[in-house]
Amino acid sequence: xxxxxxxxxxxxxxxxxxxxxxxxxxxxxxxxxxxxxxxxxxxxxxxxxxxxxxxxxxxxxxxxxxxxxxxxxxxxxxxxxxxxxxxxxxxxxxxxxxxxxxxxxxxxxxxxxxxxxxxxxxxxxxxxxxxxxxxxxxxxxxxxxxxxxxxxxxxxxxxxxxxxxxxxxxxxxxxxxxxxxxxxxxxxxxxxxxxxxxxxxxxxxxxxxxxxxxxxxxxxxxxxxxxxxxxxxxxxxxxxxxxxxxxxxxxxxxxxxxxxxxxxxxxxxxxxxxxxxxxxxxxxxxxxxxxxxxxxxxxxxxxxxxxxxxxxxxxxxxxxxxxxxxxxxxxxxxxxxxxxxxx
Numbered sequence: 001x002x003x004x005x006x007x008x009x010x011x012x013x014x015x016x017x018x019x020x021x022x023x024x025x026x027x028x029x030x031x032x033x034x035x036x037x038x039x040x041x042x043x044x045x046x047x048x049x050x051x052x053x054x055x056x057x058x059x060x061x062x063x064x065x066x067x068x069x070x071x072x073x074x075x076x077x078x079x080x081x082x083x084x085x086x087x088x089x090x091x092x093x094x095x096x097x098x099x100x101x102x103x104x105x106x107x108x109x110x111x112x113x114x115x116x117x118x119x120x121x122x123x124x125x126x127x128x129x130x131x132x133x134x135x136x137x138x139x140x141x142x143x144x145x146x147x148x149x150x151x152x153x154x155x156x157x158x159x160x161x162x163x164x165x166x167x168x169x170x171x172x173x174x175x176x177x178x179x180x181x182x183x184x185x186x187x188x189x190x191x192x193x194x195x196x197x198x199x200x201x202x203x204x205x206x207x208x209x210x211x212x213x214x215x216x217x218x219x220x221x222x223x224x225x226x227x228x229x230x231x232x233x234x235x236x237x238x239x240x241x242x243x244x245x246x247x248x249x250x251x252x253x254x255x256x257x258x259x260x261x262x263x264x265x266x267x268x269x270x271x272x273x274x275x276x277x278x279x280x281x282x283x284x285x286x287x288x289x290x291x292x293x294x295x296x297x298x299x300x301x302x303x304x305x306x307x308x309x310x311x312x313x314x315x316x317x318x319x320x321x322x323x324x325x326x327x328x329x330x331x332x333x334x335x336x337x338x339x340x341x342x343x
Contacts, residue, residue: 001019001024001025001027001046001050001051001257001259001260001263002026002027002028002050002051002257003015003026003027003028003029003049003050003051003052003195003263004028004029004031004032004049004051004052004053004054004061005029005051005052005053005054005069005248006030006031006053006054006246007279007281007282008108008266008276008279008280008281008282008284009028009031009053009276009279010028010029010030011039011275011279011280013228013275013279014267014272014275014276015028015263018259018262018263018266021266022259022262024257024259027153027342028112031054032145032146032190033146033147033148034054034055034057034148034168035052035058035148035327035331036146036147037054037058038054038058038062039053040200041251042062042063042065042066042068046063046068046251046252046253046275047253047254048139049251049254050250050256050257050260051248051249051250051251051257051264052069052248052249052250052251052265052273053080053246053247053248053249054246054247054249055148055244055245055246055247055321056091056094056244056245056247056320056321056322057094057321057322058256058323059094059103059104060094060096060097060098060103060247060248061248061323063249064097064098064103065329066257067165067252068251068252068254069097069103069104069244069249069250069251069252070103070249070250070251070256070260071097071102071103072101072102072103072104072250072261072264073204073261074101074102075103076261077102077105077107077264077265078102079108080105080264080265080268080305081095081102081106083288083290083291084106084287084288084290085285085287085288085289085290086290086312087109087311087312087315088106088109088245088287088290088319091106091109091243091245091287091320092106092144092287093106093243094106094128094247094313095247099234100257102198103247103249104182104247104248104249104264105247105248105264105267105268106245106247106287107246107267107268107273107276107286107287107288107323108213108243108245108246108276108277108282108284108285108286109244109246109285109286109287110211110212110213110243110244110284110285110306110311110314110315111211111212111228111230111241111242111285111314111315111317111318112149112154112208112209112210112211112213112242112243112244112321113131113153113208113209113210113228113229113230113231113240113241113242114126114131114133114153114206114210114228114229114311115195115196115199115206115207115211115214115215115226115227115228115229116199116201116205116206116226116227117200117202117204117205117206117225117226118225118226118227119202119225120202120205120206121139121205121206121293123227123229126206126229126231127168127229127230127231127232128232130156130157130232130233130234130240130241130329131153131154131208131231131234131240132157133159133182133206134157134208134262134321135157135177135180137184138201139205139206140186140204140205141184141185141186141204141205141207141208141273142185142186142187142189142195142198142199142206142208143181143182143185143187143188143189143205143207143208143209144189144191144192144195144208144209144210144214145157145188145189145208145209145338146190146209147331147334147335148321149209149242149260149321150208150209150334151324151327151330151331151334152242152321152324153208153209154174154177154178154334155174155235155324155330156231156236156240156241157177157181157205157234158173158174158177159173159235160173160174160235162324162326162330163236163319163322163324163325164237164325165325165326166325166326166329166330167209171326171329171330171333173218174330175333175335175336175337176336178333178334178338179210179336179337179340179341181208182337182338182340182341183340183341185208185341186198186203187203187207188338188341189202191287192210192214192215192281192283193218193331195207195210195315196214196215196217196218196226198266199215199218199226200218200223200225200226204291206229210228211228212283212284212285212306212307213230213256213282214228214286215227215228216282216283216284216305216306217280217282217283217305218306219304219305219307220283221300224304227307228314229252229315230310230313230317230318231317232317233317236319237319238316239317239318239319241314241317241318241319242318242319242320242321243314243315243318243319243320243321244321245287245321248263248264248267249264257296262309268313270288270291270293270294270297271297273289273294274275274286274287274294274297274298277289277294277298277306278298278302283302283305283306284306285306285307285308285311289326307310
């Protein structure tokens, strides 16, 4: 079986354990871009993979539209959408296609915006200023190179709504903001551990395009002054933040591995849900934490690391991560701004 996923699911305690139980050989590759992955699958890459773990809009609103996702047996999988955290209620519909069929299981989720060193910027000020922090020329910041999220965050920093169609003036404003941010960023990297080290050392005050998913391991290691921040307001119908939900699905092709659906059932078991939530480098809330058998496995330190105390409030401030109408144009302009800053 072949798995394409965000970091965590490929670990020996998850994919390795599944492979040993079923006595099969499995391989995995991690991804850093939903867009690049989805388009690669569309262009024939789906035949090389059996199971896909990707962020919410790319399953229902893209891959399902191109008939690349298998529907799941409702009798077998409906229970995976029961007894989820109340914070996940408005996110669970991403596991269904337009016809109401189940097309994936939900697990990791969370607000994903920016991360601060609270010794440099207090949380209240960060929430109030939101992404306008990056427009302050006295601030030292980094950018975690997650293109799909960078698009949203630059739009919000420019006062634009990425989920609305943007005219030429708005697109030019996006470009101007993107060029400015990439030119002034102290660090631009796709390595969240590098950004966390720079934040902890005081090299930067905050980094853009991060959240509990990226900073929790540093918090667990004792850096409680590093904190994911969800802005209080912004340009997306009043919201200045976004929330993601990962969906794990079975890809549809002639040779899909027989055990692909078994893997989806496997990862929703209480003991495996805990391993996924607490996997190395990506400690993160999972929707299954509503189950006492899952929740009681978390230590006080782990709950503090994932900022459990503010989870409900943070999610309530967020707009759902979706594919912007002008995604292709925004992505092209983002790449131009980033490349310009490098040269």
